[in-house]
Amino acid sequence: MLGLTDIKTGRKIVWDGQPFVVLDYQHSMTGRTGAVMRTKLRNLLTGATIEYTFQDKDKFEEAEVTKSSAQYLYPEHDELQFMDSESYEQFALPVATVGDSAKYLLEGTEVTVLNYEGRAINVELPVKMTFEVVEAPPGLKGDTASGGDKVVTLENGLKLTVPLFISVGDRLIVNTEKGAYVSRA
Secondary structure, three states, rough: EEHHHHHOOEEEEEEEOOEEEEEEEEEEEOOOOOEEEEEEEEEEOOOOOEEEEEEEEOOOOOOOEEEEEEEEEEEEOOOEEEEOOOOOEEEEHHHHHHHHHHHOOOOOOEEEEEEEEEOOOOEOOOOOEEEEEEEEEOOOEEEEEEEOEEEEEOOOOOEEEOOOOOOOEEEEEEEEEOOOOEOOO
């Protein structure tokens, strides 16, 4: 059993019978009530984010989440189809569960699958991924009155703010956690 001091960002816990990952936490100490931990948790089954305050007496279990490798295949209705890299079995995850990560998925993208109690519940993307620019306005020399940035469209349809020197056909490295331009590939 884990206690209040075991809550850390990225820790996977079981709370109310469901697996959660800790997104953020803040420890607070008050005189009469004792220690409390304000947390922001994401449900690994539904993708929903909640805020919860744990009291000093609260105990919980660590979620036994295993990881495996899979390849993204295609979207179908409100689900995303994946293929396990070892067994070649196909499985689907709801778009709502995958959340914002879905906008970075291209056919053939390798992902890490989170498994809980023997079934796939969510995916993790690499922190940095490479995409091609398919649409970009021209960047004019000396056009820095707006800060020297412009908005381009990537091959996955994502719009991204990049420096003026980026043009159509460039391959960019994008941080998937922040949704931000990193560099040219």
